[in-house]
Amino acid sequence: MVQSLERAFAILGEVARRPAGVTAIAERVRLPKSTVARLLATLEDVDAVERFDGAHWRIGPGVAALNAAVSPERNLIVAARPHLADLVGELHEDAGLGLPDGNEIRYVDQVESDNPVQVREWTGTRAPMHAVPSGLVLLAEWPDDALDAYLGGELAALTRRTVTDPARLRARLHEVCEAGYAWGLEEFAEGIDSVAAPIRDARGNAVAAIHVHGPAYRFPPDGGEPRITARVVEAAAAAGRDLEERELPRA
Amino acid sequence: MVQSLERAFAILGEVARRPAGVTAIAERVRLPKSTVARLLATLEDVDAVERFDGAHWRIGPGVAALNAAVSPERNLIVAARPHLADLVGELHEDAGLGLPDGNEIRYVDQVESDNPVQVREWTGTRAPMHAVPSGLVLLAEWPDDALDAYLGGELAALTRRTVTDPARLRARLHEVCEAGYAWGLEEFAEGIDSVAAPIRDARGNAVAAIHVHGPAYRFPPDGGEPRITARVVEAAAAAGRDLEERELPRA
DNA sequence: CGCGTTGTTCCGTATTGTGGAACAGTGCTG
DNA sequence: CAGCACTGTTCCACAATACGGAACAACGCG
Numbered sequence: 001m002v003q004s005l006e007r008a009f010a011i012l013g014e015v016a017r018r019p020a021g022v023t024a025i026a027e028r029v030r031l032p033k034s035t036v037a038r039l040l041a042t043l044e045d046v047d048a049v050e051r052f053d054g055a056h057w058r059i060g061p062g063v064a065a066l067n068a069a070v071s072p073e074r075n076l077i078v079a080a081r082p083h084l085a086d087l088v089g090e091l092h093e094d095a096g097l098g099l100p101d102g103n104e105i106r107y108v109d110q111v112e113s114d115n116p117v118q119v120r121e122w123t124g125t126r127a128p129m130h131a132v133p134s135g136l137v138l139l140a141e142w143p144d145d146a147l148d149a150y151l152g153g154e155l156a157a158l159t160r161r162t163v164t165d166p167a168r169l170r171a172r173l174h175e176v177c178e179a180g181y182a183w184g185l186e187e188f189a190e191g192i193d194s195v196a197a198p199i200r201d202a203r204g205n206a207v208a209a210i211h212v213h214g215p216a217y218r219f220p221p222d223g224g225e226p227r228i229t230a231r232v233v234e235a236a237a238a239a240g241r242d243l244e245e246r247e248l249p250r251a
Numbered sequence: 252m253v254q255s256l257e258r259a260f261a262i263l264g265e266v267a268r269r270p271a272g273v274t275a276i277a278e279r280v281r282l283p284k285s286t287v288a289r290l291l292a293t294l295e296d297v298d299a300v301e302r303f304d305g306a307h308w309r310i311g312p313g314v315a316a317l318n319a320a321v322s323p324e325r326n327l328i329v330a331a332r333p334h335l336a337d338l339v340g341e342l343h344e345d346a347g348l349g350l351p352d353g354n355e356i357r358y359v360d361q362v363e364s365d366n367p368v369q370v371r372e373w374t375g376t377r378a379p380m381h382a383v384p385s386g387l388v389l390l391a392e393w394p395d396d397a398l399d400a401y402l403g404g405e406l407a408a409l410t411r412r413t414v415t416d417p418a419r420l421r422a423r424l425h426e427v428c429e430a431g432y433a434w435g436l437e438e439f440a441e442g443i444d445s446v447a448a449p450i451r452d453a454r455g456n457a458v459a460a461i462h463v464h465g466p467a468y469r470f471p472p473d474g475g476e477p478r479i480t481a482r483v484v485e486a487a488a489a490a491g492r493d494l495e496e497r498e499l500p501r502a
Numbered sequence: 503c504g505c506g507t508t509g510t511t512c513c514g515t516a517t518t519g520t521g522g523a524a525c526a527g528t529g530c531t532g
Numbered sequence: 533c534a535g536c537a538c539t540g541t542t543c544c545a546c547a548a549t550a551c552g553g554a555a556c557a558a559c560g561c562g
Contacts, residue, residue, distance in 0.1 A: 002293040002519065004550065005259050009297040009313070016320035019496060023508055032552050037510070042253040046260040055509060058497070059321045062260070067318035069267035070310045245270060246309070253550065255519065274539055283521050288541070306540060 007031060008039045012059070015049055019058035070246065073099065076208050077109045079242035080199065083210065083235040084111040091228060093214035094119055095235075098134035098196070101126065103150055105135045105209070119192055119213055130169055131158050133182040133196035134209035140177035141198070141206045147173075162187045181233050183225070191216045195229055197236035202244045210236040258282060259290045263310070266300055270309035321497065324350065327459050328360045330493035331450065334486040335362040335461065342479060344465035345370055346486075349385035349447070352377065354401055356386045356460070370443055370464055381406055381420055382413050384433040384447035385460035391428035392449070392457045398424070413438045432484050434476070442467045446480055448487035453495045461487045 007029070014020075014028045026036040040057055043049040047062030068074055077097060084095040088111045096110040104126040112118060129135030129150065139147065147170075155164040163169055176182045181197040188194075194213030198206035212232055213219070220228055258280070265271075265279045277287040291308055294300040298313030319325055328348060335346040339362045347361040355377040363369060380386030380401065390398065398421075406415040414420055427433045432448040439445075445464030449457035463483055464470070471479055 001296060002255050002259070002290060004253050004255050004518080005290065005293045006297060008253070008256050008259075009299065012317060016317050021508065022510090033509085034511080034552055034554095035550085038550080039253060039256065042256045045252060046257060048260065056496075059317060063314065063317050063321075066263060066267050066310060066314050070314075255549085272539065273541090284540080285521055285523095285542080286519085289519080 004039065007035070008043060011036060011039055012043065012048060012063075015057050016059050019052070019056055021056050025057065073108065075243060075246045076199065076239075079246055080208070080210055080239040081109060081111070083239045083242075084109065087111075087210070087212055087231060087235050088113050090231060091212055093212050093219055095210065095212045096122055096134075098127075098132075098209045098211065100129075100135075100138050100208070103129060103153070105129060105132055105138070107134075119215060127188055128156050128158070130155055130164070131162050131184075132188045132211075133184040133194050134211045136173065136176050136182040136184070137180075137196050137198040137209050138206050140173045140182075158188050159186055159190050161185065181229050183220075183229075186216055193219050195220070195225075195232050197229075197233040199236045199243060200240040207243075208239075210239060255290070258286070259294060262287060262290055263294065263299060263314075266308050267310050270303070270307055272307050276308065324359065326494060326497045327450065327490075330497055331459070331461060331490040332360060332362070334490045334493075335360065338362075338461070338463055338482060338486050339364050341482060342463055344463050344470055346461065346463045347373060347385075349378075349383075349460045349462065351380075351386075351389050351459070354380060354404070356380060356383055356389070358385075368466060370466060378439055379407050379409070381415070382409050382435075383439045383462075384435040384445050385462045387424065387427050387433040387435070388431075388447050388449040388460050389457050391424045391433075409439050410437055410441050412436065432480050434471075434480075437467055444470050446471070446476075446483050448480075448484040450487045450494065451491040458494075459490075461490060 010029045011025060011031075014025055020028075022033055022037050022040065025040070026033045029036065040049060044051065044057075044060065047060045047065070049057050050060035052058055076099065080097045084097060087095040092113050092115055094110060094112050096107050098105040098107050100106075105128075106126050107122040110121060110123045112121070127135060129139045139150065142150070151166040151169060155166070155169070156162070157164045163172065172182075181195060183193070183195045185193045192213055193216045194211050196209045196211035199208040199210060201207045210232060212228065261280050262276060262282075265276055271279075273284055273288050273291065276291070277284045280287065291300060295302065295308075295311065298311045298316070300308045301311035303309055327350065331348045335348060338346040343364050343366055345361060345363050347358050349356040349358050351357075356379075357377050358373040358375065361372060361374045363372070378386060380390045390401065393401070402417040402420060406417070406420070407413070408415045414423065423433075432446060434444070434446045436444045443464055444467045445462050447460045447462035450459040450461060452458045461483060463479065
């Protein structure tokens with residue numbers, strides 16, 4: 001064991017409990033003042049603590065950064081990113097990552113193709129679950145009561161082609177659930193088609209969706225649906241495996 | 252600077268970026284394998300990393316614990332707790348802490364008096380803003396558009412005495428805003444009275460509320476309102492000062 | 503102004519952290 | 533099945549790094 005490291009973490013624990021100056025912290029961890037000052041200076045250097053009020057110490061941004069690096073959302077983004085990039089490299093259309101957020105899908109990442117005629121950037125935006133493939137693959141696995149509540153609410157029609165009839169949606173979701181993917185043809189926005197598949201966590205729950213979208217005039221190419229579908233499903237499964245490796249302790 | 256500490260944090264950063272075994276991590280930080288193994292063993296000892304899949308390392312629960320110790324909600328709970336305890340010690344009634352959560356107040360902490368005839372525990376529950384003093388002191392400082400939207404919605408009457416008339420509420424909120432506290436007499440639940448004052452953060456925003464509540468038959472005692480009010484207002488202000496000391500960087 | 507307290511810095515030294523090497527364990531291939 | 537490559541674990545001699553007492557500056561209070 002490395003003593004200085006253990007001492008530093010004891011200091012970190014006390015600082016987190018109650019920010020203070022060097023002398024008080026030293027008393028609380030029962031170490032000499034100069035030792036504590038030196039360790040605090042080093043902890044400051046690595047952003048684990050920061051100064052306030054002249055010479056008082058509190059936890060610094062480095063701890064939040066370490067924690068954020070393994071947060072569930074960031075885990076998903078990091079796990080999915082290389083697979084989004086692979087999809088774009090092969091299919092030459094944009095690929096994105098969506099998370100469920102209440103009754104909506106929120107887009108949290110996107111990799112763009114180098115095609116000059118593109119669809120706009122969606123990251124940061126939201127869409128109703130029923131109107132986009134990413135939403136459909138997640139809705140397909142909602143418990144009955146939650147799905148009933150959703151379908152009993154207002155179902156926005158974003159284009160002429162958005163499916164808003166609850167009965168038709170139920171039947172569709174049943175197919176989506178069995179197939180493990182969903183296509184949407186100009187249902188969210190005129191001129192945009194897309195296909196999505198769910199990312200599953202270690203317990204098999206659908207926790208996010210990977211999708212590929214493109215302008216309707218060229219996507220999907222004639223006869224291209226099966227191949228594109230397969231690739232998206234594979235990419236989502238691979239992202240799920242990567243996600244498993246990254247996940248925080250369940251305890 | 253303490254070299255071993257800096258090395259340990261370099262390792263932590265890499266582990267957070269991508270969990271791995273000793274050899275890969277050592278390559279990434281460009282240190283000898285045995286040094287990295289020793290530092291990882293120590294980081295494991297302090298819960299900063301943990302093992303998975305036999306001999307792979309990832310960030311451990313200690314980082315989340317450090318981070319949680321300084322989260323905004325926990326900051327509030329920790330800052331307010333001693334003041335809740337003081338209030339209970341003096342007034343011999345329960346004191347609680349409420350946070351705004353959308354259109355509701357959510358109770359996140361409570362200290363109980365030792366009086367044998369008590370009001371039930373509210374921690375973890377929610378209440379509509381307009382029906383409880385804690386909500387009123389927060390509503391009183393909402394921007395006009397948000398307040399308009401709230402008052403234009405459904406205002407639940409929880410008892411005969413709950414004020415649900417928007418005009419009466421507006422006038423009341425004006426008084427609450429000027430006074431800096433609010434009393435509620437059997438408006439949330441029959442037989443329960445309470446008084447609340449806002450906790451303000453470093454910028455002067457009302458971010459939470461401290462309240463004291465008791466059975467209506469004995470609280471407030473005759474003539475006791477002014478003194479109780481003053482104590483609650485003081486406690487909330489003191490909690491705000493403590494909160495300031497604990498707050499995370501704004502960056 | 504004197505005093506007590508906190509924060510900062512320095513320096514000699516010994517203790518603690520180091521890193522190369524040995525070895526156990528594992529998986530893959532011919 | 534044996535050999536090989538690779539990873540993870542442990543040990544030990546030693547020197548580099550971490551240590552802590554002491555000096556001193558700064559600050560607030562009576």
